[in-house]
Amino acid sequence: MNRTCIIIEDQPPAQRILQKFISDVGTLSLKGTFSNAIEAITFLQENSVDLIFLDIHLPKISGMDFLKTLKNSPQVILTTAFSEYAIESYEYNVIDYLLKPFSFQRFVQAISKSTSLSPNKKDIKIHKETSANKILFVKSGHDLIKVNSIDILFIKSDDDYTEVVTVDKTHLSSDSLKKWIEKLGDTFCQVHKSYILNTTYLQKVSGNQIFLNDEIIVPIGRAYKEHFVKKYLK
Structure with a gap:
């Protein structure tokens, strides 16, 4: 439809x-x-x-x-x-x-x-009880917006900005992917030159795609796949 x-x-x-x-x-x-x-x-x-x-x-x-x-x-x-x-x-x-x-x-x-790439919230399982949850602040223009790391689904680089996609909404941040990797814990993995993924929500891997549900799909880059598979799929 x-x-x-x-x-x-x-x-x-x-x-x-x-x-x-x-x-x-x-x-x-x-x-x-x-x-x-x-x-x-x-x-x-x-x-x-x-x-x-x-x-x-x-x-x-x-x-x-x-x-x-x-x-x-x-x-x-x-x-x-x-x-x-x-x-x-x-x-x-x-x-x-x-x-x-x-x-x-x-x-x-x-x-x-x-x-x-837009979250279908009814299909996302939220794991609030995890000890890996961190309080972060998204630098968005002149504002700092409080975000729980466990709520982040993925982060995507988009030219001069990064899109921080959570279970509730998308924030546009001026921080680079490199800065986000430094802030985030082991549940997050860079899987593509333009994507960081929260592995907490991983449901399925098919070829070079990671599924968080039937609608949210993140690509795996060739240079990142071996590390991702060894650390999170074995």
Whole structure:
């Protein structure tokens, strides 16, 4: 079944590009296109969707203010020409940040995050009783956000930032993967040049993929596989 989505974007050319990309990708069903957030809020009061493509600079209510109004929000992919909101946006249910103009390939990467890398919490078993739990602080812009290490599923490097994906939400951190490895305990393992995994949640290994559940899949890099197998699978 296709996942449902809406577009909130005030520029017709940008609307048309998103509409075409959504049609071309074939896994999304577009339920509406709105030129401002107020129209979208009215729609969402009576309808639910899986994903929102959201511009930041909108008339009447900005995209960031719209995010703050959402409760039990769908996943959100921001589409904007401005990069300065990246850190702040990850305090909400934002799974990717597309800088205009973006390619169809980059669009598909964002869609992939929404389907395969977003935590399906009902299938995740949380082991709060473990003694390996550590209190950490995610450096996010000017803020330090408290996180329990046992809640972290994986950490992904994304250009100048790292995405700290927990059972509850995703935080965007300015710390590098190297710094995260230094902070974390033995239950965490770097399994790819771009991924650190919390092995507490490991359910299955198939080929070069690690499954935390049926939807959350982390790749294993060739250079990291031997160490991972020896330490955690034997």
